[in-house]
Amino acid sequence: ASATASKPVALAPMFADQNFYRSIPDLLRHLPLSRQQLYLQGADKNMEAILESLRAVFNTKYDRVSWALAPSIPLVSSDDFLMSCHELAMELGIKIHTHALESPLQKQMYPKRYQGGLIQHLSRLGILNEQWVLAHCVWLNATELALLAEHQVAIAHNPVANLRLGSGIADVRKMLDYGLKVGIGTDGASSSDNQNMYESVRMGALLSRIKTPQVTEWLSAQEVFFAATEGGAACLGLEGQVGRLQEGYLADMVFVDLSHINWQPLNHVLQQLVYVEDAQAVRHVMVDGEWMVRDGVLLRLSLADLMERATLAREQLQILEGLQTDQNQELLAAIGQFCACSH
Amino acid sequence: ASATASKPVALAPMFADQNFYRSIPDLLRHLPLSRQQLYLQGADKNMEAILESLRAVFNTKYDRVSWALAPSIPLVSSDDFLMSCHELAMELGIKIHTHALESPLQKQMYPKRYQGGLIQHLSRLGILNEQWVLAHCVWLNATELALLAEHQVAIAHNPVANLRLGSGIADVRKMLDYGLKVGIGTDGASSSDNQNMYESVRMGALLSRIKTPQVTEWLSAQEVFFAATEGGAACLGLEGQVGRLQEGYLADMVFVDLSHINWQPLNHVLQQLVYVEDAQAVRHVMVDGEWMVRDGVLLRLSLADLMERATLAREQLQILEGLQTDQNQELLAAIGQFCACSH
Structure with missing residues (x-):
């Protein structure tokens, strides 16, 4: 770009x-x-x-x-x-x-x-x-x-x-x-x-x-x-x-696979995009003319790498959360009560 | 079975x-x-x-x-x-x-x-x-x-x-x-x-x-x-x-792929199944001990065949709908009015 x-x-x-x-x-x-x-x-x-x-x-x-x-x-x-x-x-x-x-x-x-x-x-x-x-x-x-x-x-x-x-x-x-x-x-x-x-x-x-x-x-x-x-x-x-x-617009595009079951039968593109499509038929994604996803595969990111980092982050968060469990329980009750009364 | x-x-x-x-x-x-x-x-x-x-x-x-x-x-x-x-x-x-x-x-x-x-x-x-x-x-x-x-x-x-x-x-x-x-x-x-x-x-x-x-x-x-x-x-x-x-229960099972991004990081299976999973991580489906879907492929149905039949049915429905368009427009207005007044 x-x-x-x-x-x-x-x-x-x-x-x-x-x-x-x-x-x-x-x-x-x-x-x-x-x-x-x-x-x-x-x-x-x-x-x-x-x-x-x-x-x-x-x-x-x-x-x-x-x-x-x-x-x-x-x-x-x-x-x-x-x-x-x-x-x-x-x-x-x-x-x-x-x-x-x-x-x-x-x-x-x-x-x-x-x-x-x-x-x-x-x-x-x-x-x-x-x-x-x-x-x-x-x-x-x-x-x-x-x-x-x-x-x-x-x-x-x-x-x-x-x-x-x-x-x-x-x-x-x-x-x-x-x-x-x-x-x-x-x-x-x-x-x-x-x-x-x-x-x-x-x-x-x-x-x-x-x-x-x-x-x-x-x-x-x-x-x-x-x-x-x-x-x-x-x-x-x-x-x-x-x-x-x-x-004149950037070439940002999502390509859906019309042979996916979400599109059977092809009836009304806009209605099906809004009411049926759930991302399962998404096949390619292009941003500003460059492929980001091809045939469902992320080209610019390693999912394995993301997984590793997410797992690590999760472990760290769990430790922090563990330290605060008592405090969080107290807060849950007190703030829940306060919010319900404010309705 | x-x-x-x-x-x-x-x-x-x-x-x-x-x-x-x-x-x-x-x-x-x-x-x-x-x-x-x-x-x-x-x-x-x-x-x-x-x-x-x-x-x-x-x-x-x-x-x-x-x-x-x-x-x-x-x-x-x-x-x-x-x-x-x-x-x-x-x-x-x-x-x-x-x-x-x-x-x-x-x-x-x-x-x-x-x-x-x-x-x-x-x-x-x-x-x-x-x-x-x-x-x-x-x-x-x-x-x-x-x-x-x-x-x-x-x-x-x-x-x-x-x-x-x-x-x-x-x-x-x-x-x-x-x-x-x-x-x-x-x-x-x-x-x-x-x-x-x-x-x-x-x-x-x-x-x-x-x-x-x-x-x-x-x-x-x-x-x-x-x-x-x-x-x-x-x-x-x-x-x-x-x-x-x-x-003692039938072996009806859905297998999700835990390496899918929906499950990163793996935090709480039930919460993620309910709040995150959108069917994209579904990989296999077994009904009563028999495979129905393996690696995302329907084993008992031909999607191509379903597509053909759905497209045909759609065409037939469109003809019927076309015959009734005027009647449907009349009904839309009259019933819409009736329903809104009944609230």
Whole structure:
């Protein structure tokens, strides 16, 4: 790939300058007294140091990979920190990716912390613009939808992850009605086990069918396919460069095997892609004109090597987890109780 | 397989003795006047003739395939017909499979037709027993759950099909609380495009997470796995014969390739089977000790032959559909309107 080629993968390291346990009003006093000090460890992080280390990360250049800023959730970010992130994003011309109104708990908490809720607060800070991509947005109200549309904020819709975490079902029909750009994602492996984009796209279509009995409001195959391709491109700031098979676009292509049982009989390509295909018929993958997968074989990665590294990482995580088991059990009960009461 | 071996596949041909358009109170007068006569064609079927033809079908014996009766939905069945089906099922020792309280429309319509609704009606007819398997059951109330449990009726839960048709999300937690046997299915290709059992099992688990914010009420991986295996066996009357790897059970086994990326790293077999596996790692399938799939290749079926037959069937269906296009468009508008008003 040439140095000027678009970069269809954006990596956005997550960070925060505040502590989760202190960010949610009233949570701390529901946690075991003996542990409260422990939970406050590292509560105050040095914002300047974080931003400096990010600059160093962003200086590392990769083929086809761009960077984005990901203040993990605004709940654990100070206003100063969010504004500094925005400033840095504008300076570097990169996106800001954050999680917004994902869980029922967030829906409850934001209005307690910010007058009018999170979106109004970000708007008042004067930083909301087309650089922002908000993940999830399950609990937006009409005022918030209008504000996001006004500022051309894009939404990363993760239907399966929203189910996995019990977050609910985002109202994508309303987002589209308000003119918002919507992409579809799987979310990361820490909040959605399965990284199958076909399943996520299908669930995007299917879950819209229980938001309303009005058939005309259901998302069509065409709408979710657009969200998964050009909508995703818009979330990455790559409109007109990827997400469409057309002259002037990068040659990013997935080839499915039409002799696979998923395609018997061949009836309607778009409907079958959205409602039937589950990745089993995927045969080749090309990115920017270069083969990444041929006949099901990864050409640029060694699966054996990945396996080894994943197994090693798993062992290390298990040790860390083992050290925290008691603490985690305590937290499970206390936070579960707190969250259920907040509904 | 020996003649006495269990038959883990049950085929249940659908039939009815009444006409859909007349079965739903008030629907007919919402349809185009000029077509009402057309919609009533075949409204009165000869019950005896249907049952006779079924006896002939059931006399055809296949390896590993048993028969069941499937009065399609009770809405299009007379009481006499349902009672005759039950009688025949008891005589032949086979199951009765029907669709119950699937759609919001059915929830509205049954109490208008039967005092107290469908389940109470079946109970009053004195035919509800452990031979019955009810598909869907999205809209059961507490009285109905209790009645079904009392009569040991089993439930076929089809979470993806319920989404596809906009039917809603069945409350499987309540079914289990009442002690009902629950199996998991994909439903047929006419109401669920994708026949991927792994996806259906996963959605069974995930959709329970938006029924309630109470984490303890969510279905566990273990519960949906049980439903998909032993629960399914119970629905077919094969408890103790299939659905478990144990001495005395049939050797029905699916082998997944642990070197597939779905299993990297190997962390927790049951969790990964339910939350990650999407059928891509399936390598071999054995039924009753005989290989059906080896290294991804179907041994008992020719995919090429299936393709040819599916393509032919598609062409024939397209011709039939073409003949009815105008009629279907009229119906779409009129029935859509009727259903939306019934919510």
